[in-house]
Amino acid sequence: MLNVSAAPHIRKGVYTEEIMTDVCIALMPSACFGIYYFGHRAFLIICISIISCVLSEYIYEKILKRPVTVNDRSALLTGLLLGLNLSAYVPFWIPAVGGIFAIIVVKQLFGGLGHNFMNPALAARCFLLISYSRQMTAFFVDGESKATPLMMIKAGERPDIFDMFFGTTAGCIGETSVPAILIGAIYLIARRVISFTIPISCILSFVTFMSVYNIMSCGSIDGGYIILQVCGGGLLFGSVFMATDYVTSPVTSSGRILYGMCIGTLTGIFRLSKGLPEGVSYAIICSNMIVPLIEKCTMPVPFGEERKSIWLKNM
Amino acid sequence: MRIKECYPGDILKYPLSQHIGESAVPVVCVGQKVCVGQKIAAAHGKISANIASSVSGYVTGVEAGKEITVKNDGLYTVSDGYGEKRNIIGTGKSEILKYIYEAGVVGMGGAGFPTHVKLACKNSDKIRLIIINGAECEPYISPDFTLMVAESSKILSGILVLLKLFENASAVIAIEDNKKEAIDIFLKKTRHIKNIRVKVLKTMYPQGAERQIIYSVTGEKIKMNTLPQDAGYMVCNVATVKAVNDAVCESKPLIKRIVTVAGDAVYKPCNLIVRTGTEFIKLIEAAGGLKEKCEKIIVGGPMMGKAVYDMNHHVTKTTSALLCFLKDEVSARACTPCIRCGRCAAACPNGLVPLLMAEYAIKNDYNSFIKIGGTNCMGCGKCTYVCPAARCLTQMFTAAKRRIAEGRI
Numbered sequence: 001m002l003n004v005s006a007a008p009h010i011r012k013g014v015y016t017e018e019i020m021t022d023v024c025i026a027l028m029p030s031a032c033f034g035i036y037y038f039g040h041r042a043f044l045i046i047c048i049s050i051i052s053c054v055l056s057e058y059i060y061e062k063i064l065k066r067p068v069t070v071n072d073r074s075a076l077l078t079g080l081l082l083g084l085n086l087s088a089y090v091p092f093w094i095p096a097v098g099g100i101f102a103i104i105v106v107k108q109l110f111g112g113l114g115h116n117f118m119n120p121a122l123a124a125r126c127f128l129l130i131s132y133s134r135q136m137t138a139f140f141v142d143g144e145s146k147a148t149p150l151m152m153i154k155a156g157e158r159p160d161i162f163d164m165f166f167g168t169t170a171g172c173i174g175e176t177s178v179p180a181i182l183i184g185a186i187y188l189i190a191r192r193v194i195s196f197t198i199p200i201s202c203i204l205s206f207v208t209f210m211s212v213y214n215i216m217s218c219g220s221i222d223g224g225y226i227i228l229q230v231c232g233g234g235l236l237f238g239s240v241f242m243a244t245d246y247v248t249s250p251v252t253s254s255g256r257i258l259y260g261m262c263i264g265t266l267t268g269i270f271r272l273s274k275g276l277p278e279g280v281s282y283a284i285i286c287s288n289m290i291v292p293l294i295e296k297c298t299m300p301v302p303f304g305e306e307r308k309s310i311w312l313k314n315m
Numbered sequence: 316m317r318i319k320e321c322y323p324g325d326i327l328k329y330p331l332s333q334h335i336g337e338s339a340v341p342v343v344c345v346g347q348k349v350c351v352g353q354k355i356a357a358a359h360g361k362i363s364a365n366i367a368s369s370v371s372g373y374v375t376g377v378e379a380g381k382e383i384t385v386k387n388d389g390l391y392t393v394s395d396g397y398g399e400k401r402n403i404i405g406t407g408k409s410e411i412l413k414y415i416y417e418a419g420v421v422g423m424g425g426a427g428f429p430t431h432v433k434l435a436c437k438n439s440d441k442i443r444l445i446i447i448n449g450a451e452c453e454p455y456i457s458p459d460f461t462l463m464v465a466e467s468s469k470i471l472s473g474i475l476v477l478l479k480l481f482e483n484a485s486a487v488i489a490i491e492d493n494k495k496e497a498i499d500i501f502l503k504k505t506r507h508i509k510n511i512r513v514k515v516l517k518t519m520y521p522q523g524a525e526r527q528i529i530y531s532v533t534g535e536k537i538k539m540n541t542l543p544q545d546a547g548y549m550v551c552n553v554a555t556v557k558a559v560n561d562a563v564c565e566s567k568p569l570i571k572r573i574v575t576v577a578g579d580a581v582y583k584p585c586n587l588i589v590r591t592g593t594e595f596i597k598l599i600e601a602a603g604g605l606k607e608k609c610e611k612i613i614v615g616g617p618m619m620g621k622a623v624y625d626m627n628h629h630v631t632k633t634t635s636a637l638l639c640f641l642k643d644e645v646s647a648r649a650c651t652p653c654i655r656c657g658r659c660a661a662a663c664p665n666g667l668v669p670l671l672m673a674e675y676a677i678k679n680d681y682n683s684f685i686k687i688g689g690t691n692c693m694g695c696g697k698c699t700y701v702c703p704a705a706r707c708l709t710q711m712f713t714a715a716k717r718r719i720a721e722g723r724i
Contacts, residue, residue, distance in 0.1 A: 006710040009640070009645060115652070305688075
């Protein structure tokens with residue numbers, strides 16, 4: 001007796017775990033730079049975060065007697081992303097708590113992989129930022145307390161542009177080095193894991209927003225300021241690795257453009273507001289929540305139909 | 316790939332439903348002697364097609380509604396008038412349609428829609444373009460390509476027959492750019508014919524469906540509720556056109572076709588000229604035999620074909636290929652949760668969002684399924700092919716569409 005099944009009978013052979021592995025590989029340059037620059041503490045933070053995420057998923061699924069899905073490597077990726085989004089000088093329990101929150105509260109309680117409506121790593125980061133803001137906003141370089149470039153800009157200083165580009169500044173482990181992030185981005189795009197739609201739309205809309213703000217506030221565009229804003233904070237890291245998370249981003253390319261624009265604009269608004277020098281995490285989380293709305297507006301047009309009739313149908 | 320004749324074996328079976336529409340009705344009885352090309356089952360109802368014997372011998376079994384069994388005597392004596400040449404110049408439209416009807420020609424691209432019904436459309440003078448579909452976009456299979464290379468003049472003659480039916484139309488032979496040899500042949504042969512062109516298409520899947528190929532050739536998107544012929548297009552597969560030529564110009568019913576036997580489980584993949592009714596095992600034998608650990612056999616292409624339980628099946632008018640695989644890629648992986656990567660939405664040729672359709676199909680929410688256009692899915696399988704979560708999307712949609720069609724919602 002032969003195997004039978006309904007068509008199609010062949011598969012492309014690119015599976016979830018390979019995609020997750022690809023993203024992890026793309027994060028390696030950033031992780032390596034972070035470990036090189038911030039020292040062994042960065043390595044430990046990343047490890048604790050990964051172990052916490054993978055263990056939480058394993059234990060949760062064991063307790064609930066569900067199939068264990070640790071092998072799909074999504075928990076590993078969440079752990080890695082969370083670790084790279086923390087300062088290297090947070091207490092060691094911070095990544096552990098963050099990992100548990102990311103996996104259990106944000107991911108598993110909503111139904112596991114594919115069902116979370118927020119990016120787990122980012123939601124955990126925001127949770128940590130709100131709950132333990134003192135520990136989370138203490139940045140050090142070589143044992144000395146130091147402000148992040150965006151904090152310096154807020155305080156009216158001008159950080160060095162080369163430091164900011166290469167990442168030799170204070171900040172989270174993964175977000176400081178622009179070249180490392182770009183290498184990861186090129187790898188992901190070359191492997192067709194992500195398209196450049198979301199990152200480009202994020203950054204362009206952020207630049208546009210900042211330019212408009214510049215013109216409105218002082219009448220001219222301050223190019224240097226905008227470049228510093230783009231390189232600083234988690235904008236690049238967020239738009240390449242966090243905003244492109246499949247589960248929490250729209251599925252069509254027009255939706256993705258709109259979603260990127262939301263993130264860029266919201267980041268701009270948050271950064272200009274008083275309290276927050278950063279804001280990418282919150283911008284992405286907020287945009288995650290309007291994804292269903294975006295998707296409703298950007299349903300593709302079925303072959304042979306006109307857009308107008310589709311709009312009427314969806315209303 | 317080489318092309319050769321396949322020995323049909325001693326016992327041939329003719330399923331009475333080899334086409335879309337009602338089953339044909341047997342017109343022979345057990346023990347009766349039949350010849351090559353003799354009608355053994357007649358069309359019944361509006362949409363149906365005749366079936367002819369492909370060998371000479373004796374009828375050994377007649378099961379109404381199911382199949383007719385013929386024992387091959389190996390002599391291949393032909394019936395009266397078989398192979399008689401006809402000149403189409405003096406032949407009228409209704410006569411041409413009658414010959415096609417008598418020969419039992421059906422759409423050989425896979426659907427099996429009776430050709431005489433399709434060609435007898437009401438407003439034949441409104442047809443502007445006849446598209447001869449030589450796209451053959453599914454991987455692995457190549458019977459149309461083989462036919463285009465081997466029988467190009469018969470295909471051209473068939474096109475002339477079609478042009479006679481649709482006086483205001485011109486014809487386009489659409490071939491994908493990976494079939495260089497066929498393109499060259501037809502470019503050369505149509506150089507001096509004014510109303511037959513060759514259109515080279517980019518190789519992609521899916522492209523062979525009527526609306527898709529019309530879009531590829533003309534850039535016009537035909538609405539889902541419009542028939543291509545109402546928009547002025549007639550699409551015919553190259554093998555169907557060749558069968559039309561055989562029926563009209565050579566008085567030969569549809570009793571032979573080209574079948575690809577391929578896959579990693581056969582020793583010598585090849586294209587075979589096969590008589591309808593031939594047992595699958597004979598095709599495998601002609602392809603050098605089957606390797607021991609064959610896991611799956613597919614009739615048709617790997618994207619839309621049907622998997623079979625065993626070899627106890629027979630070639631019909633629409634059997635385009637027999638694919639034998641050592642490993643079943645589908646059973647090798649279980650379905651995992653959707654990660655919303657959007658690959659399916661990007662892949663869908665009909666502009667649908669399969670991941671959303673699947674969500675509704677699982678919930679049995681068929682109204683929402685219809686609302687987002689789920690019934691427009693043509694089952695090409697591309698979404699399922701690209702899905703990294705190995706979800707059985709096309710399968711869900713096929714089931715949902717069937718339920719909707721049966722009114723079980």
